Amino acid sequence: MKIRKHLLKESEERLRLALATTHQGLFDLNVPSGSVTVNREYATMLGYAYESFHETAESWRARLHPNDRELVSKVYRDYAAGLRPDYRVEFRLRTSDGSWIWIYSVGAIVAYDIEGKPLRILGTHLNITERKEAELRQQESDQRLSFALDSAGIGDWNMDLRTNIATRSLQHDRCFGYTEAVAEWGYDTFLAHVHELDRERVNSAYMAAMAGQGDHDVEFRTVWPDSSIHWLLSKGKFYFDDNGTAYRVAGILIDVSKRKSAEASMLAIETRYSMLFENSMDGVLQSTTDGVVVAANSAACAMFRLSESEICQKSRSGLVDMKDARLPLLLAERELHGHAKSELWMIRGDGSRFEAEISSSLYNDHSGSRYASLVIRDITDRKKAEADINQLAFFDPLTGLPNRRLLMDRLGQTLSSAQRTGQISVLIFIDLDHFKYINDARGHAVGDEVLKCIAHRLTPLLRQEDTLSRIGGDEFVVLMASPSHDLDRATHAALAVAEKIRLALSEPATIEGQKFNVSGSIGVTLLPKYGQTADDLLREADTAMYRAKNAGRNRIAFFELTMQKKIEERLAIEHDLALAIAAGQMEMVLQPQVDVYGNAVGGELLMRWTHPVRGPVSPAIFIPIAEESGIILQLGNWTLHQGCQALVRLAAAGRQMDLSINVSPHQFRQADFIEQVRAALAQAGADPTHLILEITEGLLIENIEDTIDRMLELARLGIRFSIDDFGTGYSSLSYLKRLPLFELKIDKSFIQDMPRDPDDTAIVQSILSMAKHLRLRVVAEGVETRQQADFLMAAGCDAMQGYLYARPMPIDKWMQTEMTLTGEGGAR
Incomplete structure (x- = not known):
């Protein structure tokens, strides 16, 4: 007996040493008394100091979690009744700070009384809190995953290859057409549900994965209990032991019937589109919205005489005539409505052009990228036929x-x-x-x-x-x-x-x-x-x-007969006028301008035409015709030379005075007019300071700045300017102070009813007053009565010109007369 007790004590000591090494708590329960002997690790595990810790069966039960008490009692009863080989159980104990820890406890009855009742129980406590919390987190994660898979219509499965028994989610069985879980499921059950046309392929994929040749990933058809056919996607992963033998496979199952149906439809559409794209007699291009070509069919290649790669390299700028005004309109309409039609000039690979009918639409591909399709039809033959029909018709x-x-x-x-x-x-x-x-x-x-x-x-x-x-x-x-x-x-x-x-x-x-x-x-x-x-x-x-x-x-x-006569007469005058200078029919006459004393202080040279058949032709008739026909340029240049020659003749006769000649606006605007003036002065040797150029207010209406520049350049030669028929034009008075003017000529329309017409009288007085302030000389034209002359002299007019003093006459005749122009000898 002593030897037996000694051996037991040694065994217990070895157990304590082993438990101390693995940090497990040891307890020794005396069942009749309820006292418990524990080691240091036991007390420390619960947060107590070993020296002051005392455990009893009563205190241990008080620390046991209420939800675990029934479980622990049942395990102990089953063990004590011989229904379990040992006492093994997991439960929670409250620590000294009130928190809970998970304990894995293993124990055994080591002594019985004579009646076979337990006297002593020896066991261990192992703190498994971290593992249990990890398991709980994993369980929570598995629940969330299961919910997510179920919501997404994904069934999950896990099969033990050693027992050929699979655990599955309900969604797994639904993928095979069942509304409730199938009682038993193994690989044979699975294979039996695969469509016979896919069965061999699926089995081969399964065996290859189980042999370690990759994961199990296969799509197949299954026949539901209602005989309908569905497509499923099965993905699985095999797990292998140290010997390389697969012992478990787990995966997911998804019903992909809708996707397969959509893919089939899309494939059919793509097949039809491909056939249309390649077999279309019209050229078809696919491009980005900014004109980069990504595809071209064979008809387009033939049309442009380029390969598909060459067309893609050229893009829009190399295929379309970018100068075609219709291109921006087509692009704008396509952007606005998503489609557009037009006709454009296209460019072949050899540089030749052809006109095409374009139909273009915008679309988005499966990724949402924006593209354009262009259907191109060469309408060269059609255009030629239309042109031929139009030519024949019109x-x-x-x-x-x-x-x-x-x-x-x-x-x-x-x-x-x-x-x-x-x-x-x-x-x-x-x-x-x-x-x-x-x-x-x-x-x-x-x-x-x-x-x-x-x-x-x-x-x-x-x-x-x-x-x-x-x-x-x-x-x-x-x-x-x-x-x-x-x-x-x-x-x-x-x-x-x-x-x-x-x-x-x-x-x-x-x-x-x-x-x-x-x-x-x-x-x-x-x-x-x-x-x-x-x-x-x-x-x-x-x-x-x-x-x-x-x-x-x-x-x-x-x-119209009347128009016929008028036109014939006008044409005849124009024809004869062009020959008049060469035929010696044109003549310059002089009408003097006199001061208040009747002395000639200047004169105006006027053009006269005497036709050999018609006789004298009024300037009112031939000057407008000359203006409209352009003959005025020839007449104006002739007048310029005649005026310079007249200045020289007057100077030679001792009758030097200022002479005015009229300049047409058309003549004045000629690019070489200034050179014409220089040439006429040089050829005659005339003094430019006695030459006055009469211009009309109409000359000032257009391009006033250029007119001023020309006048200033001529003024630097000594030439002076007069505005003829002042008051009848449309020029702005603001220009008068900018122009290099010498005089104003009051039009005879204002003189003829003066002084009895108060309006004309007021106009003349205003012109004289303005001219005085601007320091301009004033000549009144058309003076025919003594009353007109007296009024003008009283108003301060500088010079007068009209029938009261003299009619226009040849220069030689004027120089021969010795009469003094007093106003009495003028003939009407």
Whole structure:
């Protein structure tokens, strides 16, 4: 017995040493007395000092967590009754600070009484708080994961390969069409639910993963209990022991039927699109919104004569004519509405251009990036066909000129505009004289060549906005749209163009080395007239043409007889005026300007024209014609030279005085006018300080700064300036102080009713007062009565000019007279 007790004591001592090494608490419970002996680690674990700690069965139960008491009691009862091999249990104990720790306790009964009741229990306490808290956190995480997977429609599973038993979530079984959990599930059960067409592939993937060849990742079809087919995605991971043998596999299961269906639909769409893209007869491009091409079909490659990669490198700027004004409009409309259509000029790889019909739309790809599609159709052939149809419909096939149909359309538009705006337009009818003789003598082929030659000859004579048409046979019509608002100017323009046409037709036409003389009879009418139609106009011009033909052919006739006479007279004057200087018909006459004493202090040189047939022609007639025709430049230069020569003659005769000559605004604005003045002065050797250039107020209306610069440059030569007909123009008085002026000439319209007309009298007085303040000399024109002269002298006028003192006369005659201009000898 002593030996047995000794051995037990040694065993207990070894146990204490082992427990001290592993930091486990040791307890020794005396069951009958309830006293407990513990080691230092036991007390320390609960937060007590070992020296003052006393444990009893009663105090231990008081520290036990209320929720764990039933569990601990049951484990002990089962162990004591022999239902468990040992006493093992986890529970919570309260520490000295009131907190709870988790204890893993293992114990055993080491002594019984004679009745077999426990006398002594020996056991250990191990603090497993950290592990339990980790397990609780893991359990909470697993619950959250399970909730998330279930909410996302993901089933999870875990299968023990040693038992072939799988634990699954309810969502796992739902993926196979079950509303409630299946009782048993193993790999065979799983494989039986895989569609027979996918079963071998799925099994091969499973076996490969189990052999360590990657994770299990496979999509397959399953047949639900209602016979419907669904697609599932199964992902699993195998776990291997130290020997490399798989012992567990866990994973997830997802119903991907909707995605597979969408993919199938998308694949079908992409397949159809690909077929359309590649097989379309139209060119198709895909590009970014800023024009970078990302794809081109074979039709586009053929159209641009480039490979797809070459098209992508060129992008928009290399494929589209960027100068095409329609491009910005198409891009703006596409941006606004998402789609647009237009026609654009495109550029092939060899640099040649072709016109295409473009249909473009914007779209977003699956990632949300913005792209554009462009369908391109080469419309070169269509445009050519349209042009051919238009040419046949509206143009003469022989000459290429507009035909009668197009002429009448344009004539109708011009007439409507003219009736609305009052702008005058012109219609000219041309019929070739004796053209039938050419056809009869040389054949229609030669006649056709003559017609083409005439069309080519007449076209450059017209403005771009005018229409030259061939309306049939040898008849041509010209529509001049809105040459003027003024009837006289429009009539003059019509006559000028008609005369150019007549002269151009008179030139021989050389066909096949032979010359043919062709002339034309030309009829002219103007529009609009009240109630006039396009047919009326054509008939009027045709009537005028026959009047010209009946008058002897190769002539111009107007539909209105009065206008015809006026135009012919104007044309004749213009023609003769151009020859007048060379023929010696022009003459300069002098009208003196006198002071208050009747002495000649200056004079004005005036132009006179004596025609050999018409006799004297009034300046009121020929000066406006000279202005409109441009002959005024020739006349103005001649006047300048005559004025300089007159200054020299007067100086040589001892009658040196200031002479005024008129300068046309048109002449003054010529770029070489200053040089003309220098040349005239140098050639005659005249003194420029006695030359006065008379200009009108109209010269000051346009480009005043340039006018002032020219006047200042001429003033530096010594030349002085006078404003003629002062008070009748539109210039601003503010310019008077800036201009290098010498005098003002009061227009005779203000003098003739003076002094009985108070308005004219007030105007003249105002001009004289203003001139005095500006220190300008004043000459009054058109003085014809003593009352006018007396008033002007009393008002302080510097000089007077008019019939009261002298009519204009040749310079030689004026110098020969010895009479004193007192106002008594003037003849009317």
